[in-house]
Amino acid sequence: MDHPYLPILILMFFAFIFTVVTIIMSDLARPSKPNAEKNSTYECGAPIFTDARGMVSVKYYIIAMLFLLFDVEAAFLYPWAINYDKETLGLFGFVEIVIFIAILLVGYFYAWRKEAFEWES
Amino acid sequence: MDFVFYLFGITGLVSAVGVVAFRNPIHSALALVAALFSTAGIYILLDAEFLAVLEVIIYAGAIMVLFLFVLMCLNIRELKALPQFNKKIRPFAIGITAIFLVDMVYLITKSQFGVGELATGKYTSEQVAAIGSNAKALGQVLYTRYLLPFEAISLLLLVAMIGAILLMKEGLGRK
């Protein structure tokens, strides 16, 4: 057991245990006297004005979709970036990634032009 | 090491079942996050750190954000009221899945993997360590041998962007 990621596993284990133990401990230790006021949702002290499960605008979908697409694009840049070196990919890789980004840039301007980034309308 | 594999395997499977079984879609989404993290753990055991990181960044990150935003666009109360399965097809669906599962397990356990002349490629764990890192090895193969599919993927992302905005445009443009 000398895997380099072992410490992370151990950390995850302790994080899990800590969470579970804290919840159980506080549940055992605290007095339980609920009333309607205590059970209501706490929203920074302000009264709640709508149900949390209402529907939100479809604009959020576009934002998430664009985030996902550019995230995938960025994911392709990591392995390129660490290989961008005279001895490895070099100019070849540079031209390659420029084409890749140029094609996606068309999409970026498309989204811009179609006001996908505009929030107020 | 086996223990860790089974740990991730079991949490992955249990949470994957949870994705399908929970009635509240938000719970399903959270179970999906757990399933994706377990998969990432298995990738790490396979010395594929880069894939593990991508699994977390793209799947558990961006795709989950998309899922949750889509759920927010829907009326969850109504969703919960819907029957999860069409009652009539449930036995049929479970039956087919069970048969397929048994077949798959049987075939996979009986099969030989990595038997061809090409099966042992250049990228052994030692070789990857010699280059530097997993991501580096992936980059080297992605930007040379898979040059054409790589460029085609940018077109794929572009199409997804154009299509998504096209279908949503009505709700976006200035009136």
Added chain:
Amino acid sequence: MVGTKMIETLHTFTSGDFTGLMPEIILCAFVLLISIYDFMSKNKDKEIVSYLTQIGLLATLISVLSLIGDTAAGDKAYVAYNGMFVLDNFAIFLKAVVLMVAVMTVAISHKYNKEAGYESGEYYTLIMFAVLGMMIMVSGGDLISIFVGLELMAIPCYFLTGVFKKDSRSIEAALKYFLMGAFSSAVLAYGISFVYGVIGSTNLEAIASFFDLAVIAKAKAGVGMAVTPEIMSAASAELATRLSNPIFYLVLVLFAAGFGFKIAAAPFHMWCPDVYEGAPTPITGFMSTAVKAASFAIFLRVYATGLFALHVNWAFTLGILSALTMTVGNFLAVTQKSVKRMLAYSSIAHAGYIMMGLVSIGIVTFDGVTLSINRIDDGMASVLFYLVTYAFMNLGPFIIIMMLRTKRNSGEMMADFHGLGKRAPILAALMLLFMFGLTGLPPTGGFIAKYYLFYAAVKANFTWLTIVACVNTAVSAFYYFRLGMVMYMYEPKIDEEINASPKAVHAVLYICVLVTLWIGIFPDKFFEAAKHSLMRLKYLL
């Protein structure tokens, strides 16, 4: 510096990389420029975009056709980008068909979309993207590039289905298509991962050589050593274990499901009627011809090269699927009240017929020592021949449906066809001709195409399948001719005048008619072309 070593060698470009890929590069340049022009221009009328798209597709078509001379002589084919891209006559043939269908689709779309109130430039660019995907796919020499091409074809189609976004049928169809399509792609990708797990490569050539006795023997003997009889028998034993590796059953099941979805083979056909009905009619025509032809082509390429050695394992199963597909398609088509939906089911049935040609590509036997592959060239050529014929004779009816749309009627229902013989004698006559073709009657190309398929199936010992297909043809005659009866023997139900269609629509309709008849009367040239292009299929076993 630590760890700057490079294992892979950088790609060294050869002339084939540019010459072979020229049509794709041209189309890609056009699609990007047209996209930019479209979203920069303030012009609401997209007629110019539609013309530009046609110019782009025609330019690509010309560059595809100009490549024929390069590959026709000898066995020359471009294998470019480390085997990712293969340009053989097979690919050129399919690319030409797909591009022709795409040009025709774009030509008929503009007025239709404008009248429906859904004019958008993206409609045209998405068609171009789909065509680009098909071109990459039919030229795929590696399962990875095939998969990427397949997705590039499929994703624009999902959007194109839903482009009439205030029509709930269109949106429902798009959603269904997308969900099922995404799932089937995942299934296909899963299958590809198993191939990689066993063979260590996704290249079609590598998969073919995995089952090649000579290659195994050479590998066993070692570099530069002679192959002795002992090594040969060891290689035979190795080949036997490879052929019986159970994982290939799973791979074949997953591939059949993945590809079967794209061609709408039963039991993966459920999406097809809803999608074909909900999509804008020109797109329905496009999907049932171009998308289907490209999907079948790649099905054929994968199964006739890499997986040909496993023919024994997949032929019978696909034969059953074929019988099931044509039966389901034809019997359900009988009950339809919407002509568009009827044609959707008929398109499922035709997928069944074409699969019959797919299983009859040869007879493969393994006697314990050597693997002998007896190709049935006519069987393979009959698939391509059918795809071309079907592309033209199935686009025609959709164009007629489109032309029958009026202010109050969709033109899609049986009622719209009542008494068409009196309302529009020419359209009725052409529709009848297409119905003849789809049934498989002379003098149309449908007859010859079906004849070749049946002939090939008998030759490949699939007589039972041929009988099923004959019975099915009889059933299909019932609903195709019922439409003819409705057109000529019933009184018109609709008193609206049929709108005048633009010249382009008429031109495309007549091209479909002429090609259908031409193939029917002079099939030899077409069949030779199909056969010739197949014999040049790279890595054909």
